Amino acid sequence: MSRFSTSPGLAIRSWPGESTAAVFVDDTVSTHLVNEAAAALLELAAVQTVTIEEVSASLFAAGQPVDSSSTDIGGDLQLIDETIIGLVAAGLLRRVE
């Protein structure tokens, strides 16, 4: 089963009660707006590697519709990107094993 971690050099800033968070990626010097589910996922993956099931559970718990049968986490983030808030870039997570 694949495990994922955040890309190295990721900074996340979120505020209580808000539905979005800001993410900065050192490598690309880029800034992203993510929803709270994605922020929670990234914060989780920043401290430990996560599986797609854990990601799905995290997103479901936050009320985000994600295809749990998918094994392409980048695709899931892209789904959020295009259909939900349009602001999460694929590539914030990387496959590590």
Place this chain on the structure above:
Amino acid sequence: MTLRLSELSLSQTRARLSSAPGLRLRMGPFVAAVQTPLPDVASSIHLLYSGYPLVEEDGFVDFSVSIRRPAGLRRYWNPQVTFGLDGQEPFNPLPGDQGFPLLEWGLNWCVYGMCNQYLILHGAVLERNGRALILPAPSGSGKSTLCAALLFHGWRLLSDELTLICPKTGELVPNPRPVSLKNASIEVISRLEPGIRFGSRIEETTKGTVAHFAAPASALALAHQPALPGWVVLPKYRAGSSTLLQPIEKARSLMHLAENAFNYDIFGREGFEMLADLVDRSDCFTFEYSNLTEAIDLFSRLADGAAAGVAT
């Protein structure tokens, strides 16, 4: 004893401007040495920078700039003006009557292109009760009109165009300069504040008709005094709209600030953290308006801590 430009006569001002090392003016944290042989530009400088401190000839200069006629026959036929920085001419010449706007645009370019000791946003900044109101917005949003209206109603001008953020303290650094208005905004502010003395009205610039008025004396008197972040407000003028101030999430505000930053990429993660800290210390709103009187009243109440979610 600091000498101010107002203590020089127009002829003395012209004399300093027309010869090296030029007229050295302190503009907030910066010193510019300005040279121009053009009488109309000299007159505008004398009027619109009259309250600014002069810097002696041996002092440090951040920018040495000039406004001149380009060489060649165009000096005589449809004369033009060109902006010089340290002997270079980085821009194409403009029509001959646009010397003062060109100087202002050139000085803005110097600040946002060279002064990376600050994180710089495209936006106006005002202060009241020690807290800064930041209005980040591109041209055409109504930012300058709103800024001009507020600075006559209890708000101190830090800048109508460039927001300077100190990386060490997160404070907003004043850089008060003549306030630029465009097109219909000139009449709107003239009606609102009939006592304002504008410089020359220049038509058919790349931004339409432009006119400047001098920064208020209060802004110059406190040009050394930064302000703490207080409010981030994303303004939008829309004809006929109600006056509407609505909270916006801090993360979204951060994205707007980043989009309106000139040198965010240079700062990298430090810039991200600076903007995150700024929105963290601020109340953040979107603001739509068409009625300046209502806007002035609403921002007064905002400064008094009572306007969130107000629709009038």
